[in-house]
């Protein structure tokens with residue numbers, strides 16, 4: 001049986017960052033076990049716009065929530081990458097670091113060394129950013145760039161419209177804080193305009209190292225523990241390869257299977273709530289009811305508005321019009337056009353609508369007083385208090401964002417089950433704004449419901465909108481989206497009285513007196529979950545709800561660490577990949593003894 005210094009369970013975003021960094025020391029032998037396959041040579045991972053073609057294939061875990069009462073009992077299906085590189089190989093490419101306030105709040109929970117000042121250094125190790133002017137910042141493996149197109153007027157329209165409403169770009173858009181319009185970088189290589197991700201940027205330079213072994217198509221079923229009195233040591237892992245169960249042993253195990261699968265593997269291995277595990281017939285190794293709790297995700301909604309006839313949008317391509325497809329392919333040959341970018345570069349981080357006025361301040365204070373109460377906070381009371389304090393500080397500051405707005409030159413709407421909706425038939429063009437609640441208070445859970453491993457052995461319950469303040473805040477941001485559409489210069493690029501996405505069309509306007517209630521009902525009907533799960537093996541003191549300590553060691557088993565999106569105790573304010581790269585770089589420094 002082979003033995004290693006480190007066994008990395010899950011060769012996804014965090015797993016491959018760790019594999020690359022830990023094998024820099026040639027004396028350390030590292031094994032990576034990845035359930036999915038190596039698709040690094042597959043065009044669906046490399047051509048930026050092709051990622052949706054990987055959804056609902058074998059490269060996707062194809063998860064589904066239980067019915068969500070806050071979403072009128074809809075079940076929301078959602079993807080997670082099952083391939084070398086994990087979700088970084090099929091994600092939407094936006095690279096949006098979180099705010100200083102968010103990361104500092106992790107440290108405040110009792111995680112020394114995880115404040116913004118320290119964490120941002122690890123984040124900076126991960127990327128090289130090439131600006132539109134061709135200058136570079138940083139020298140990390142991941143390549144970031146902006147679209148090269150110069151004939152697109154939407155970015156200016158977006159910035160000028162927000163500028164007219166008092167929101168000017170501030171701070172640095174991708175390396176620190178920023179409130180107002182932001183130009184978001186893509187994880188796309190500036191030279192080739194292909195996806196840059198853990199599967200190539202981190203893996204390629206490390207792949208040929210003799211001390212690195214990668215096994216794909218190798219789902220890990222459990223961690224093997226040894227018990228000596230009350231001391232628990234992780235000895236190795238059990239995995240399946242070509243239908244055969246195998247075991248690998250290692251001095252240290254690092255779990256990086258993502259926010260859904262990391263707690264799943266722990267529970268199948270006997271680490272979790274003893275009562276739940278005993279009921280399912282799993283032998284309990286470490287009793288910690290926090291495993292699988294604190295599941296956080298951004299609720300995401302949006303509005304599409306009909307654009308004027310000569311607007312440049314991607315609706316023709318989305319309707320698979322052959323001429324539009326041909327034009328997009330020709331443009332991609334020049335490293336331009338919709339295939340060469342995420343299409344989500346023009347965004348905004350905006351505070352509570354109206355916070356700049358005395359009325360707005362009073363409104364948010366009244367909402368906080370009404371809704372942040374013990375009865376609503378649920379779960380671990382001490383954590384709920386800390387989380388509420390953090391969210392209160394965000395909501396009451398004109399410098400912090402409670403809404404993340406992503407503009408899109410085309411129809412962008414979701415089906416009731418969370419999948420992307422196609423544009424309605426016809427030849428109308430659309431401009432859309434997707435809206436995310438940056439820091440939801442609602443928290444859910446993911447737990448196994450059976451000791452036997454199967455695709456249905458998980459109960460995933462994000463509990464969207466279970467905290468009533470989330471809906472109240474998002475509804476006010478939705479109204480603000482509507483008001484944006486009637487502000488200049490954007491208004492002149494939309495058809496007066498034009499169509500909207502069908503659900504918005506039937507809901508009517510949200511700005512009238514009864515609009516807030518309409519907005520809430522529209523959100524219950526149409527909001528979906530982003531693919532941004534965090535928190536299920538949270539890093540914080542155990543009595544606050546923690547699963548790992550600030551060195552990322554599992555409570556009760558010091559040679560098992562968790563080091564992926566699941567350790568993030570308070571979710572980042574927008575798309576999380578940048579933060580997960582930072583977490584993995586930080587973890588590598590901790591493990592190598594540098595921190």
Ligand SMILES: Cc1cc2nc3c(=O)[nH]c(=O)nc-3n(C[C@H](O)[C@H](O)[C@H](O)COP(=O)(O)OP(=O)(O)OC[C@H]3O[C@@H](n4cnc5c(N)ncnc54)[C@H](O)[C@@H]3O)c2cc1C
Nearest residue numbers: 010012013014035086087091092093094220564565575577
């Ligand atoms: C469709 C989609 C779009 C997204 N868009 C964006 C975006 O535009 N911007 C952004 O910032 N973020 C985005 N994200 C989120 C981002 O990609 C994730 O937050 C990030 O990849 C999480 O990293 P991770 O290492 O925790 O997990 P992952 O990258 O998901 O890696 C986990 C790995 O573990 C493997 N694994 C799981 N279980 C086992 C097992 N039992 N045995 C062996 N291997 C196992 C998985 O197959 C996977 O490879 C998106 C995510 C998705 C799914």
